[in-house]
Amino acid sequence: MHSLVLLAAVSAAFGVPLDEPKKFTDYRLISAEAITAECFRAAEELEGRGIVDLWSHGAPEKGTILFSVAPENYDEVKSTFARFGTKLNILERDLQKLIEKDQIGSTYSAYASDRPFSFNQFETYEQIVASLNYYNKSNLLPVINVFSIGQTVEKREIYGVRISNSTANKSVIFIECGIHAREWASTSTCLFIIDRLIRFPKVHKALLDKYEFHIVPSSNPDGYVYTHTSNRLWRKNRSRQARGCFGVDLNRNFRAGPHCGVGTSQDSCSDIFCGTAPFSEPETAALERYISKLHSRIDYYVSLHSFGLMWMFPYSHTHDKCPDHADLLRRAKIGVDHIANNFGSKYVYGPIATTIYDVTGSSIDWAYMTQNITKSFVLELQPGLDFQWGGRGFLLDKSRIIPTGLETLGGLKAMWLS
């Protein structure tokens, strides 16, 4: 940690970035609607060859896919989709512009250890750590305990925060954010929840009376840092893999369902690479160690992702209904209705496999199937798929950090207190 801060400080002082960042100049963001299964397979084949970056790994029956494409590959993409008679909608013509709009706060120069999180920018990992120290030292609540659940490959600490209004042995709500590095809205929402619980305990008294919170805002810090310094659209962790590729999709790496089953790839270069074995990655192994010690106290396990406005629960690895299907559906509806009625955003809800896509090795199936945490939920936060609200896909507009935090905490709170 210290050497990292030092390196960052030196780097900032000399004005050189740690790594030459990848530029997305003239990259297009495209949606294709009403696609057939054949067309979807062709898109996946394009992704396998690095021609497109799929932003939605959704099932073809959902009809719409979203992807980015470099200018030199656009003609090939156009002709491939033309073969299927699929119309392409160009949503953005220069992703770099969109990225730069949201980059404030991603430089290492200005960070402070004496302030709470800021929500008018996406915080860097260094700033998150500095602000966690601020909360940890404050006396705003009887229990604010910042701890590390383990280290990443690049030796960063994976921090968690324990928040409670007393040392009583209460049921726990566990929240995990940022497992996919580029989903900044997930991390910013965890930070928002931490901040509101600690700084506005009276507003959240009913919650704090009932629950103790354990929140891991950045479950994949190496990946998160990499999205700030080098490639805003990186998804996986940063472990070195075969064929010179980096990273494992951590949300395909839990022990749940057959390893590397449906919705994953065994190709180390793929964005949905499942890893060589369950918990091969230090980040997932750290979560496993932590949760398996705490599990008998955990009432809710919540995993936050972005984007697409979906409120989901097990299973992800099969279309079979889980034994608690009716209860989880009812709880999800409480959260979704609360958000629709109070904030206007329209979430869809249901089991992961039928709402977004089939996938093995997800944290939620693992929590539900092996840790006996019945109330396990995963949310895909803002922006929605209509992109009318502010931001595109992984690139939530930074002016929407607070609205996203407010509606998410509102919906979750309605469910938790129901």
Ligand SMILES: *[C@@H]1O[C@H](CO)[C@@H](O)[C@H](O)[C@H]1NC(C)=O
């Ligand atoms: C938080 O504060 C406690 C003391 O109150 C200390 O033991 C702990 O190491 C601190 N956490 C971090 C991550 O610095």
Ligand SMILES: *[C@@H]1O[C@H](CO)[C@@H](O)[C@H](O)[C@H]1NC(C)=O
């Ligand atoms: C903290 O929670 C307990 C329930 O565990 C409640 O009885 C108490 O009033 C709360 N304390 C404060 C200071 O809000």
Ligand SMILES: *[C@@H]1O[C@H](CO)[C@@H](O)[C@H](O)[C@H]1NC(C)=O
């Ligand atoms: C990511 O995954 C690899 C496994 O391929 C693991 O060895 C490595 O520690 C992880 N990388 C990071 C940065 O955590």
Ligand SMILES: *[C@@H]1O[C@H](CO)[C@@H](O)[C@H](O)[C@H]1NC(C)=O
């Ligand atoms: C706290 O409660 C859990 C059950 O919710 C129980 O398993 C555990 O032993 C309790 N711990 C203490 C210190 O009382």
Ligand SMILES: *[C@@H]1O[C@H](CO)[C@@H](O)[C@H](O)[C@H]1NC(C)=O
């Ligand atoms: C989960 O519950 C089942 C059945 O009640 C039990 O056999 C199993 O040991 C439990 N697993 C854990 C990790 O507590």
